Amino acid sequence: MSWKPLYENSYVPYSSDKEACVVESKSGKYYAGVRIENISYPLTIPAVQAACAICLSEGEIPAKIYIQDSSSEQLDYWVGEFNLEIIETKDPPVEDLEDLYNASQENLDVLSRLKSLLDKAVAPNSDFPVSAILFTEDGYFEGVNVEVSAWTHGICAERVAISKAFVAGYTEFTRLEVHTRKGEISSPCGACRQVISELLPYHDIILHHSDGTQSEHLTLDLLPFSFKSSALKR
Structure with a gap:
């Protein structure tokens, strides 16, 4: 190749x-x-x-x-x-x-899978594991957060899943689901919201919270007034 x-x-x-x-x-x-x-x-x-x-x-x-x-x-x-x-x-x-990567087509219990993925998170600094599953028409891609010595070079679960999808040639998505076992709510950070708002602007995002509840949102609503500019090349 x-x-x-x-x-x-x-x-x-x-x-x-x-x-x-x-x-x-x-x-x-x-x-x-x-x-x-x-x-x-x-x-x-x-x-x-x-x-x-x-x-x-x-x-x-x-x-x-x-x-x-x-x-x-x-x-x-x-x-x-x-x-x-x-x-x-x-x-x-x-x-x-x-x-390299293919969209997984296995049937799954989404929450159970999100919970099991948390054990794969690399979070030595925060001790705050996060998991995400990004769905396409053909299947799904999984991600967990990864932390390294330079904090700014770490990457969130949502962006790991997105990275896998793009390598495999997927640019069209259906929904994103996210889970954390700690904290008041499971929610993408501000940086992920900016990325999600560009790549999945009018998609469903389902947040599975640590207390067992969940909420569903439109990705664009997670970051009102996200940065956009017609002056930049695209």
Whole structure:
């Protein structure tokens, strides 16, 4: 497989700078990431961050990173964090995109699955695990929050699920469900709300709260007056 299919799954409406990479875990499994931009530029998810966070969310430890461009954003941080071996290559180490992520089509009890996912969260700093399931017409993608030594390079459960979906080529979603076992309510943080409002603007978001109740919202209503500008490229 060439890099082209991965690069094409980048979401880069503002810069047009497509970006992709593949991380190999210590156990030999592969996890890819693509660049996902946001109109609030600092919330952009670089490909390296996406791939490493997805790897960690699956209970794996990154060991190697395959890239075509050594200038990839955040590369130095993640290489230093996990002592990654950098491998520059003309082709990624996978045969097909389907070898990476597919929308799961299993029938599931959503709340039970969200609860079990919390045990996969990587939250050594906050001790506040969060899980999310993002649904498409074909199935769903799961995510948990991932924290690392540089707090600003951690990534929330909602954005891990979104990162998996984009790598697999999905850009159309039906709903998002979120759960935490602690706190008064389960609710996406402000950063996630900005990302969600751009990528899932008129979708249902179902919040499963720690007290056993749940609430349903329209994603756009979670962030009134979210940042938008016709002056930015898109």
